[in-house]
Amino acid sequence: MKREEQKEQRKKQIMSVALDLFVKKGYAATKVSDIAKTANMSVGLLFHYFESKEKLLEELTYIGLQGTQMPLQMEYLNELDFYEKFTSQLIAYMQEQPITAKMFVFMAQMQRTEGIPENIKETALSVNTLEKSVDIIKSGQKKGIIRKGNPMALSNAYWCSIQGIAEQYAMHPDIPLPEAEWIVDIIRLK
Numbered sequence: 408m409k410r411e412e413q414k415e416q417r418k419k420q421i422m423s424v425a426l427d428l429f430v431k432k433g434y435a436a437t438k439v440s441d442i443a444k445t446a447n448m449s450v451g452l453l454f455h456y457f458e459s460k461e462k463l464l465e466e467l468t469y470i471g472l473q474g475t476q477m478p479l480q481m482e483y484l485n486e487l488d489f490y491e492k493f494t495s496q497l498i499a500y501m502q503e504q505p506i507t508a509k510m511f512v513f514m515a516q517m518q519r520t521e522g523i524p525e526n527i528k529e530t531a532l533s534v535n536t537l538e539k540s541v542d543i544i545k546s547g548q549k550k551g552i553i554r555k556g557n558p559m560a561l562s563n564a565y566w567c568s569i570q571g572i573a574e575q576y577a578m579h580p581d582i583p584l585p586e587a588e589w590i591v592d593i594i595r596l597k
Contacts, residue, residue: 435522486547494587511573
């Protein structure tokens with residue numbers, strides 16, 4: 408393995424360890440020494456990869472932000488198809504890559520936890536899936552494929568379900584994930 412590949416692998420390991428600790432303990436309660444110890448390295452070596460805990464947090468937040476762009480890049484036949492495809496893909500990603508569920512927890516923490524550096528909190532708050540989802544729901548309601556009701560309330564019900572499932576799975580991966588259809592039924596016209 409080349410030196411650059413080893414370096415990249417080590418950096419990913421640090422980010423994975425930090426993500427786990429931030430999700431379990433919170434950013435403020437996680438010390439750099441905790442991250443280094445769990446990653447089986449010295450604090451000095453960790454600083455070789457990330458100049459500070461804040462820079463590590465910033466990079467994880469950026470990765471989380473990139474993940475939120477996935478639904479916006481999907482092609483879909485209609486509004487219900489959007490939710491069906493997105494939910495199916497998300498459930499599959501959570502099963503294949505448990506980091507996906509942890510990222511949901513992490514990004515929510517970045518939005519609501521005290522003590523997060525302001526620039527990082529602002530980046531996390533730039534993710535507004537509720538608002539973006541409202542327009543899709545309104546359009547689907549006009550076509551008669553999404554249930555009637557307040558679009559913001561429907562969006563909230565859908566996304567809170569997704570968030571709750573991700574949080575539960577991140578902490579208890581032995582609990583089976585639901586079928587995507589069950590979640591989409593929250594907004595589906597029946």
